[in-house]
Amino acid sequence: MRIQLDRERFIETMREQAEIGGTEDGGLHRLALSDEDKRIRDWFADRMEAEGLEVRVDEFGNMFGRREGTDPDADPVLVGSHLDSQPYGGIYDGAMGVISALELVRTLNEEGIETTHPIEIVNWTNEEGSRFQPAMQGSGVWAGAHDLEEEYATTDADGVEFEAELERIGYKGDVPAEPTTEYEAYLELHIEQGPSLELEGKDVGVVTGIVGFTWGAITYYGEADHSGPTPMHYRSDALVAAADVITQIRRIPSTLGDRTVGTTGYIDAEPNSINIIPSEVTFTWGFRDPDDAVVEEAFARVLDEAEAAADREGLDWEWEERMRAPSVDFADQCIDAVDAAAADLGYDSMHIFSGAGHDATHLTEICDTGMVFAVSEDGKSHTEAEYTSWDDCYASANTLANAALDIAESDS
Amino acid sequence: MRIQLDRERFIETMREQAEIGGTEDGGLHRLALSDEDKRIRDWFADRMEAEGLEVRVDEFGNMFGRREGTDPDADPVLVGSHLDSQPYGGIYDGAMGVISALELVRTLNEEGIETTHPIEIVNWTNEEGSRFQPAMQGSGVWAGAHDLEEEYATTDADGVEFEAELERIGYKGDVPAEPTTEYEAYLELHIEQGPSLELEGKDVGVVTGIVGFTWGAITYYGEADHSGPTPMHYRSDALVAAADVITQIRRIPSTLGDRTVGTTGYIDAEPNSINIIPSEVTFTWGFRDPDDAVVEEAFARVLDEAEAAADREGLDWEWEERMRAPSVDFADQCIDAVDAAAADLGYDSMHIFSGAGHDATHLTEICDTGMVFAVSEDGKSHTEAEYTSWDDCYASANTLANAALDIAESDS
Incomplete structure (x- = not known):
């Protein structure tokens, strides 16, 4: 079965959410656990209740809305993303994934469609990681990648604790922050945040996995x-060595x-x-x-380069790997469902590996996972200049909705 | 005639001045026009008056103390440096030049020595340029390199105006900030701020000039x-280009x-x-x-490199030369006097070109100018770790005093 989301209502809902924390320049400033985050959460809870969903908030603030299926033994299909934004970010990043999930439920209700599997829609807490670190914090706690108490204790730049802010905005729920059931699948719509779909002239992206990465500091x-008076050969210039390595960080990928x-x-x-040597x-x-x-090799190379540069300048140095994430491959069930939905709806799609991390990263530990990418014009994100045409927004939302419906209709 | 400064009193006076704005770690925090600057100025004025000098303060806060000569037609010999310091700087930089000038006068008084030329000792306002810019501000105004009103209007990082601060500490004098007479010569003692004297095992440096320089920003x-999702070939990374040029700035001098x-x-x-491309x-x-x-060639080269790096990364760019100073050569009269003083006192000296600017830079526009350098251990300055042994301090002070006396005793 194929459905068509209501294009006008979808766009209207996108515009409505974008007003909460909206900036003068058409962007979005809706930091995790801020007053704006509280307002969008209230708004989202209202909309879920209006659709008759069973709303629950877990102890880490993740918000779920459940629409029952016809088979009491079938595991739910989870669909969503995040409503928080970067500082002066765009209106699509994250939010469009949640709005699309909401529109899926609205359309099913409107058309009286029942599904075998329950459908749950979700807003993950603090995906952006700009106010509290790490990014993908809510989905990470829920999926067991992070310890709840440790993440409660994280603080923002002003020293404000996560847990206190979560309580302040009224979103420390009473449901455990963990899967309380098996899940059939997780699907997430997100903007690409890169230029590949636009460069290839595609309507939507079928995401097949997420790159692994290493982050660190030297x-x-x-x-x-x-x-002035310090001869060149007498110097140990920390900035020259850093510059040396930075040019190599530009070069290493090409090898x-x-x-x-x-x-x-x-x-x-x-x-x-x-006037002072750094x-x-x-x-x-x-x-x-x-x-x-390849990530491991890049990591080894940058440390080799760092050591060589330190030797050249006669410097002491230290390094710290701050984060390492393995690449993840999405499940065939999800990739196939997204592929089929895009094809059936007449959208020109391509397979793409995500260059950025998403909540979906953590969900691969829990259940079959997949993603739909929307075009990001000029690849821009995390800026008010982020832009996706309504045509492209709608294409990706419609693809997500039909892929989710496909799985929700499948035998349990 | 040769004199010997009183070593104990000289050291004692160095220690005394170092207590005003002295830091816990043995450095000096005595920013221009701060309360500490007021206190050291009061201290210096008292010491000059105690020696019977005619004290005057000009409208830019430069402080002079005059000891008359025997020939009413002879132009004065000016000797001094500055009493302000860098933030958490050292106790020698600048201050030792003023203390040495004071010790010269004290010794002449003590021994009843009369000179043909008057001797004036001076404390220049704001040599360091750390609180108000530019550096060498007082000597620059006095020598006509800067406009008085423009420099009055400069502000510190908190927006406080120079003129208001000068009035607040009570050092906006009533004498014009300009030479009101011809000068026979200017001599200044300063620490080298580089490692050359120590590396060559010398006692004192006979400075023959000051390097020219260009400062700018790109x-x-x-x-x-x-x-993450932005392919390498799709990037315009401002930091990679900057790093590229920084490595060239390390390399250009060697060519x-x-x-x-x-x-x-x-x-x-x-x-x-x-997580964001700069x-x-x-x-x-x-x-x-x-x-x-050579300075001009280096300037041209860095702009060539900057343009090449901008092209490689596909960046817009701009540059600004913030300061250009020609190199200056000191006068034979002064170089010879310092040479002779060091030799007669039995100090091992060498000729050296100053790699840093000093108040002496501006004085070359007014009269014959020369400098004496004291050893800077490990070349350190502008840090609390700045250090010169008392032996080296005394050698340079004694050299300065005798060179100044030589010129002051010369025929007018």
Whole structure:
């Protein structure tokens, strides 16, 4: 069976959610556990209740709404994403995945469609990781990747504790933050956050997995000498060594694979004065690839380069790997359902590996998982300039809804 | 005639001044026009008056103390440096030049020595340039390199105006901030702030000039994309281009001259997040050389490298030269006097070109100028770790005093 979401209502609902925390420049500023997050949660709970869903909030703030199926033994199909945003981020990232799930339920109710499996829609707490770290915190706790108490104790830049904020906004629920049943599958719609679909002229992306990655930081310790009277050969310049490695982080991917990426996003230099040789510089690496062995090789290479640069400048140094995530492959059941939905609806789709992490990453530990990607124009995300045309938004939402329906209608 | 400063009193006076704004770790925190600056100025004025000097403060806060000579037509010999310090700087930088000048006068008084030329000792306002910019502000205004009203209007990081602070501490004097007479010569003692004297095993340095330099900043404008899903060839990474140029700033001096130095002291990246490709990076260049043509060549080279790096990454960019100073050569009269004093006192000396700017830079526009350098152990300055042994301090102070006396005794 195929359904068509109500295009106008879907767009209207997208616009409605975008007003809560909406910015003057058309973006979204809705940080996890902020007042804006409370308002969008209240809004979402109301909309779920209006559809007759059984709403529950777990002790980590993850929000679920359940629509029963016809088979009491069938495991639910879980569909959703996150409603929090980056600081001055876009209106599509995350939110569109939740709104699409809501529209799926609305359409099923409207058309009186019953499914074999229950359908649960979900808003995961703090996917963005910009106010509290780590990212994908809610789905991570729920899936057992993180310890509940440890994550409660995380603090934002002002030292405010996660748990206190969760209580303040009234979303510390009473349901355990863990799967209390088996799940048939998890499907998530998200914007691509890269340019591939647009460059290939596709309508939707069928995500087959998520790249693995390594994140870390290197710190060099040199000597803060006066930049004038200190001869070049007498220097131990922490910034020169950092620059050396940063150019290698640009270069390493080209020696490893066509899908390998490497980035230095952060740098801090001390004392950071035009007239003083930098004595201490910290900078980060990030490498991603669908192949975990390639990630491991990139990790080894950057440390080799860091050591060589330290030797050249005569510096002490240290490094820290801050995060390592293996790549995940999505389940055939989900990939096939998304493929079929896109084809049946007449959308031009392509298989794509996600370059960014998503809540779906953690869900692969729990059940069959899949994702639908929407076009990201110019690949932009995490900025108010993030943009997806309503045509592309609708295509991806419709694909998600039909893929979810497919699985929900399957035999248990 | 040769004199010997009183070693114990000299050391005692150095220690006394170091208590005003002294830090727990044995350094000095005596920012220009701060309460500590007021206290050291009061202390210095008292000491000058105690020696019977005619004290005057000019409208920019430069402090002078005059000891008359025997020839009413003879121009004064000016001797001094500055009493302000860097934030958590050392106790020698600047201060030792002023204390040595005071000790010269004390010794002349004690021994009843009259000189042909008057001797004036001086404390220049805000040499360091750390609270208010530019550096060497007081001597620059006095010598006509800067406009008085413009410098009055400069503000510190809190937006406090220079003129208001000068009035607040009671050091906006009524004498014009300009030479009101011809000067026979200016002599300044300063720590080397580099390792050359120590490396060569010398007691004192006879400074023959000051290097020229160019300071500037380059800003790259790229695209703040997500570091995961953005393919390497789709990126315009502002930090990679900056890193590229920073490694060249390390390399350019080696192609130009054995005394050329090049430094990036400052870097700022936006949005500076581990997971986002840097969209905007500003960093600085600084090149110095005794030969102005080499400085010009380094300036041209860094802009060539900056353009090449911008092209490679597909970035917009802009640059700004913030300061250019020609190299200056000191006067034979002064170099000879310092040479002779060191030799007569039995100190092992060497000629050295200053790699850092000093108040003496501006004084070359007014009169014959020279400098004495004290050993800087390990080349350290602008840090609490700055250190010169009392033996080396005394050797340089004694050299300065005798060189100044030599010129002050010369025919007018």
